[in-house]
Amino acid sequence: MARYTGPVCRLCRREGVKLYLKGEKCFTDKCPVAKRAYAPGQHGQNRKKLTNYGMQLREKQKAKRIYGILETQFRRYYEEAERQKGIAGENLLRLLEMRLDNVVYRLGFANSRPEARQLVRHGHFTVNGKKVNIPxxxxxxxxxxxxxxxxxxxxxxxxxxxxxxxxPKWLTVDKDKMEGQVIALPQREDIDIPVNETLIVELYSR
Known part of the structure; x- marks a missing residue:
């Protein structure tokens, strides 16, 4: 499955916030966002004020990068969220949170979502006793x-x-047994990512 393979710290700098893509490094002084809090590239320090479209685009890019998803798959998630009952933006975040790689990360079995994705791909996890290697x-x-x-x-x-x-309260974990369980669907207040999902809905509704 396609995925971004470039330097992930550039993604955080481009968005201007920590996306926690490098695990423990993100919490140290070595984090590039802390050292160079501006976008990468020759003109990174000369950023202009964003238009409404620019703000909507940046929110979508942040969500994609946090969960490690490329455009085509992200669009499919949005279309599914729009078909469901309720608020499309919240449905979208809920679908992303229920991905296996994200749940592995949330349970503390990986230091970052990219690491969780790799561990799942290598067959280190089971769901209800059956091996699943699809992030x-x-x-x-x-x-x-x-x-x-x-x-x-x-x-x-x-x-x-x-x-x-x-x-999060929608999960439980037993580190001694090395297992966790989904006990409820995540609600918006349970999803602590720096994304305004309303702007994503506005972008796709243009």
């Missing part, structure tokens, strides 16, 4: 996501199991 797999309420039996002895997961994790 975009949509988990459902009551699904149990667990570290695969063969992966539990790796130093990576042993180290993560020892780190205290605060999970």
């Amino acid at each position: 975009s797999y949509e988990v459902k309420v009551n699904d149990v996501i667990a570290v695969a039996e063969k992966s539990r002895q790796s130093e990576k997961f042993k180290a993560l199991a020892e780190v205290a994790t605060t999970v």
Whole structure:
């Protein structure tokens, strides 16, 4: 599946906020956003005031980059969100949050969403006892996501199991068993990403 493979810190600098794409590095003084809080490139320090369209575009780009999704797939998520009952913007964020790679990250089994995506692709997780290696797999309420039996002895997961994790209220986690469960659908107040989803809806409604 297609994905962005370039330097991810440039993405954070372009958006002007931390998107937490590099895990622990994002919380240190080495974070490029903290050192160079302007867009990359020759004219990065000469940014002009954004138009309404520019603001809408930037919100869409932030959401895509946070969840590691390219344009065609993101558009499909939006179209599905629009078909569902309720507010399209909130539906969109809910669909993105229910991706398996995001849930793995939210449960604390990866330091970042890109790392969670890679771990899922390599077959380190099961859903309801069955191995799933598709990062975009949509988990459902009551699904149990667990570290695969063969992966539990790796130093990576042993180290993560020892780190205290605060999970959103729509999830529960048992680090001793190396598993978590989806207990409810995420609500907007549970989704702590710096995105104004209303602007994304306005962009696609143009």
